[in-house]
Amino acid sequence: MSSMDDWWRELPMPDRQAAAAAGERQAQLTKPPGSLGRLEQLAIRLAAQQARSRPAVERVQVAVFAADHGVCAEGVSAFPQAVTVQMLQNFAHGGAAISVLARDLGANLEVINLGTVEACATRSMIRDESIGAGTGNIAREPAMSEAQLRQAMASGRAAANRAAANGAELFIGGEMGIGNTTTAAAVACALLDAEPETLIGRGTGVDDAGLKRKLAAVRRALLRHGETREPLAVLASLGGFEIAALAGAMLGCARHRLPVLVDGFIVSAAALAALRLQPALADWLHFSHRSDEAGHGRLLQALNAEPLLDLGMRLGEGSGAAVALPLLRAACVLHNSMATFAEAGVADGDTPDH
Amino acid sequence: MSSMDDWWRELPMPDRQAAAAAGERQAQLTKPPGSLGRLEQLAIRLAAQQARSRPAVERVQVAVFAADHGVCAEGVSAFPQAVTVQMLQNFAHGGAAISVLARDLGANLEVINLGTVEACATRSMIRDESIGAGTGNIAREPAMSEAQLRQAMASGRAAANRAAANGAELFIGGEMGIGNTTTAAAVACALLDAEPETLIGRGTGVDDAGLKRKLAAVRRALLRHGETREPLAVLASLGGFEIAALAGAMLGCARHRLPVLVDGFIVSAAALAALRLQPALADWLHFSHRSDEAGHGRLLQALNAEPLLDLGMRLGEGSGAAVALPLLRAACVLHNSMATFAEAGVADGDTPDH
Numbered sequence: 200m201s202s203m204d205d206w207w208r209e210l211p212m213p214d215r216q217a218a219a220a221a222g223e224r225q226a227q228l229t230k231p232p233g234s235l236g237r238l239e240q241l242a243i244r245l246a247a248q249q250a251r252s253r254p255a256v257e258r259v260q261v262a263v264f265a266a267d268h269g270v271c272a273e274g275v276s277a278f279p280q281a282v283t284v285q286m287l288q289n290f291a292h293g294g295a296a297i298s299v300l301a302r303d304l305g306a307n308l309e310v311i312n313l314g315t316v317e318a319c320a321t322r323s324m325i326r327d328e329s330i331g332a333g334t335g336n337i338a339r340e341p342a343m344s345e346a347q348l349r350q351a352m353a354s355g356r357a358a359a360n361r362a363a364a365n366g367a368e369l370f371i372g373g374e375m376g377i378g379n380t381t382t383a384a385a386v387a388c389a390l391l392d393a394e395p396e397t398l399i400g401r402g403t404g405v406d407d408a409g410l411k412r413k414l415a416a417v418r419r420a421l422l423r424h425g426e427t428r429e430p431l432a433v434l435a436s437l438g439g440f441e442i443a444a445l446a447g448a449m450l451g452c453a454r455h456r457l458p459v460l461v462d463g464f465i466v467s468a469a470a471l472a473a474l475r476l477q478p479a480l481a482d483w484l485h486f487s488h489r490s491d492e493a494g495h496g497r498l499l500q501a502l503n504a505e506p507l508l509d510l511g512m513r514l515g516e517g518s519g520a521a522v523a524l525p526l527l528r529a530a531c532v533l534h535n536s537m538a539t540f541a542e543a544g545v546a547d548g549d550t551p552d553h
Numbered sequence: 554m555s556s557m558d559d560w561w562r563e564l565p566m567p568d569r570q571a572a573a574a575a576g577e578r579q580a581q582l583t584k585p586p587g588s589l590g591r592l593e594q595l596a597i598r599l600a601a602q603q604a605r606s607r608p609a610v611e612r613v614q615v616a617v618f619a620a621d622h623g624v625c626a627e628g629v630s631a632f633p634q635a636v637t638v639q640m641l642q643n644f645a646h647g648g649a650a651i652s653v654l655a656r657d658l659g660a661n662l663e664v665i666n667l668g669t670v671e672a673c674a675t676r677s678m679i680r681d682e683s684i685g686a687g688t689g690n691i692a693r694e695p696a697m698s699e700a701q702l703r704q705a706m707a708s709g710r711a712a713a714n715r716a717a718a719n720g721a722e723l724f725i726g727g728e729m730g731i732g733n734t735t736t737a738a739a740v741a742c743a744l745l746d747a748e749p750e751t752l753i754g755r756g757t758g759v760d761d762a763g764l765k766r767k768l769a770a771v772r773r774a775l776l777r778h779g780e781t782r783e784p785l786a787v788l789a790s791l792g793g794f795e796i797a798a799l800a801g802a803m804l805g806c807a808r809h810r811l812p813v814l815v816d817g818f819i820v821s822a823a824a825l826a827a828l829r830l831q832p833a834l835a836d837w838l839h840f841s842h843r844s845d846e847a848g849h850g851r852l853l854q855a856l857n858a859e860p861l862l863d864l865g866m867r868l869g870e871g872s873g874a875a876v877a878l879p880l881l882r883a884a885c886v887l888h889n890s891m892a893t894f895a896e897a898g899v900a901d902g903d904t905p906d907h
Contacts, residue, residue, distance in 0.1 A: 229643050231757035236865025285899040289583050294892025303886045403585035491590055511590025525879030532657045538648025545639040
């Protein structure tokens with residue numbers, strides 16, 4: 200990326216002709232009109248995004264971005280910071296939730312280390328794109344420099360570029376980073392001018408005392424940050440490497456006309472920042488699930504998003520999106536493979552029996 | 554089935570030891586406790602039902618029961634009655650939603666014709682277990698005789714027996730029958746002593762005038778039926794062949810310790826009748842989705858059921874259950890294949906960093 204200005208460049212639009220063709224096809228399938236509910240609109244939106252009347256989401260790229268967060272010094276997490284690297288290794292060895300799901304779904308999983316406090320011994324299966332040994336403690340200092348932000352977003356865009364080059368039909372971004380519900384909440388608070396109470400939750404399961412520390416840390420971070428709502432400034436001041444990378448990845452996907460299935464709280468916060476840069480990004484996003492993280496409802500409301508699932512999940516890693524992927528696949532296979540009224544010789548609803 | 558009394562015989566119970574073992578395993582997997590939300594409880598329930606600590610729902614039997622309904626004479630449906638047979642043929646030829654989904658999910662699909670008004674030309678792929686040329690018009694006469702009820706429920710149980718014999722790990726019952734949202738609503742009204750307005754909906758998409766006719770038909774049927782709440786009497790008086798078969802199938806599955814994934818409005822009404830016969834059946838049911846059919850919310854409430862999906866579907870055929878199946882599979886694969894904290898060398902949440 201030669202310049203930050205590039206992120207402001209206009210995004211492509213979904214294909215209206217493909218959407219119209221897909222809508223016509225939906226009306227001819229052997230079912231009462233509208234009886235597949237949201238699956239019908241899913242198929243039509245995917246058709247528009249993929250610019251073909253028969254969409255598919257068989258080839259899926261999952262990119263999990265990991266990084267550490269200086270704000271852990273404030274005692275905001277139930278887990279020690281070493282877990283970020285331990286989980287990176289768990290991803291690489293195939294034992295984490297997202298590893299299991301990606302394998303089961305036949306999705307391609309990529310893990311990108313953007314910078315952890317402890318060294319990551321495992322090298323294979325992990326892309327090392329380290330930007331620094333975690334971010335600064337946002338309660339006391341900016342998370343990262345403008346140069347680091349640029350680097351993180353470029354890592355995200357590069358992941359989108361690789362997905363497109365591999366022929367992916369859908370992109371799922373995931374994240375791992377002890378402390379990142381705190382930084383994601385801070386980013387969302389700044390962008391929405393919202394009270395921290397409305398966006399703070401228990402993350403991996405912090406206790407009441409930890410929740411108080413989390414609230415205090417975000418308050419202090421927002422005071423330090425000041426009034427700026429400019430999304431890149433907010434990401435650099437309050438975000439995390441993986442949050443910035445996810446924003447870059449989503450914008451990069453839209454540029455490739457590659458639909459994105461958004462995971463939970465952290466990815467939604469990244470989506471919010473990316474949407475503030477490019478409101479047209481909304482055309483490329485599908486929201487997978489409502490997380491159990493307390494602030495996600497508020498965040499989804501701000502994004503005007505109605506997710507597909509509400510299963511009380513709050514694991515991150517992209518796991519909620521992976522669990523929702525079969526719904527998109529069902530929408531496509533029904534759209535593509537059901538018989539039409541004419542093909543099946545079935546009378547449609549326009550032939551009343553009375 | 555030698556006697557109706559057999560339906561009252563006590564059902565087996567899920568295995569508590571398997572549930573406990575599965576719960577212990579969940580606590581050791583590399584994720585914050587509870588972070589997989591409802592997927593954790595799904596895995597534990599399936600473990601208890603299947604009496605093994607590592608449950609699976611790979612081998613799935615889908616049985617679609619079809620029949621016609623005399624109440625169509627009251628003008629209650631947006632589609633002509635001939636569509637029941639046309640859709641049977643569409644199932645056989647692989648073009649219907651449930652055909653497409655079953656194929657895509659690797660599930661075994663069985664279609665059982667319990668009796669239609671028009672003859673069904675297609676024979677292959679369809680089990681002919683015809684009980685009569687559709688039911689009586691419930692607005693004016695009983696739907697079926699006790700002998701016919703016995704036969705319909707036995708067809709359902711036989712389908713459960715075949716599923717168990719084939720080694721199925723999960724059973725999905727579906728239905729097709731123009732007019733069956735009317736009879737299902739009548740059954741639910743009688744069993745719940747509810748006003749028809751609270752359980753009547755537009756079915757395949759009937760217009761306002763049709764909705765009024767539907768309401769009048771159910772009112773008349775309930776008046777004719779009288780006060781009896783005994784579930785077998787209600788099924789014979791107000792039900793349909795496929796509704797009775799579904800009740801029999803679910804009870805049969807429980808007897809084989811085979812979990813059932815319940816579809817939408819019609820199957821839920823059948824489940825209600827079956828539960829009134831055997832409250833312990835509840836231990837064997839998973840509810841897949843909240844249908845867009847207006848009365849389903851009320852029915853789910855009465856069943857104390859919180860379905861997995863709410864996508865505005867209202868197609869029937871078992872399609873909502875089929876769309877939800879991957880969620881059960883995800884619950885199992887995560888439960889069975891994720892690494893434990895010990896295996897992965899990840900610190901768990903009991904090791905605070907402050």
